[in-house]
Amino acid sequence: MTDITTPGSNTRLCHVGHDPLAWHGFVNPPVVRGSTVFFPDAETLRTDNQKYTYGTHGTPTTDALCEAIDRLEGAAGTVLVPSGLAAVTLPLLTFLSAGDHVLITDSVYGPTRRFANDVLVRMGIAVEYYDPRIGGGIAALFREETRVVFMESPGSNTFEVQDVPAIAAAAKARGIVTMIDNCWATPLFFRPLDHGVDIVIHAATKYFGGHSDVLMGTISANEATWKRLYRGHMVFGLCVSSDDAWLVLRGLRTMGRRLEVQQATTLEIARWLAGRAEVAQVFHPALESDPGHALWRRDFSGSSSLFSFALRPGFDPARFLNALRIFAMGYSYGGFESLAVQVNLRDRVFRRPEFDQPIIRLQIGLEDVGDLIVDLDQALAAAGDL
Incomplete structure (x- = not known):
């Protein structure tokens, strides 16, 4: 018999982030739209002593999503931002200052590298x-001025698995924040928070939303970094609409089944x-x-829908892509459609020989x-028709 005090992931996804009886029994939370919030008296206005004070600081709808993500991540707190890239840039800007040193994995998401090179x-x-x-x-x-280590595991496009617990432990010993x-x-x-990482970043655009119809990012923090992250979020004035938060919360309910x-x-x-025969390597x-398989088996409980492969010499990647009929060409992932x-x-x-293949x-x-x-199959056949 299943122990209902430790429910499975699909059970948790169906019930986190909303108490129906708190909203007259409706299964889904209401979409609360608004900027201005009224205060009952001058004393409350002066002290900001009420749960909601202004739309950029949260609504019952965005709070429902944050609560759900907190439960899933085991986080002290979560903030919502307008995109996955904003979820990358906000914590970096919050925890880094002029003169600091940041270490970023070479397998990082391309726009993260662009932000680091162009802005940081x-x-x-x-x-x-x-x-x-x-x-x-x-x-x-590590240097005296190292303040942040930024990881991505598996890495973008080539899917290297990092030894996250080892990196987090080394950083923690020096007081360095890990993301x-x-x-x-x-x-x-x-x-990741269970493995010693301080801050976890997600593009809710992807699996959380699940239907390629919403843009959002989430940033979740442990107790040690939560207050500073929350302050940074307030200072930058980043927020999301309640309509988008509602869509992501709806997507969460089916994420486990979709991922299965x-x-x-x-x-x-x-x-x-x-x-x-046309494929040189699958990442x-x-x-x-895969070279990272042992680490993946040790730390992960499953795998998702994104991977890559290298074509052998003599096979044209453009012909392959143009021949596809069900797969579409497009960015992002985690939706219902194949890309x-x-x-x-x-x-x-850090170059490797396989990086020179398509x-x-x-x-x-x-x-x-x-x-x-x-x-x-038919696209691979077309790719070799030179």
């Missing part, structure tokens, strides 16, 4: 990229591609052949797996 460097912050396979050896890169982009795994498959299907379909396709940490793009690794500091990134949606394999 201009602010007088020393940006250094590290090999995502460094593990606890990252301590050798991680955890979009790929979601809190269902990996909870997407995980199974993705693994079947990844294994099928690994056996194809997916849940495959036993394909060619990735660009020219900005990597690499295709796939997002696997909710279509039937047989149809997706047929589509990939």
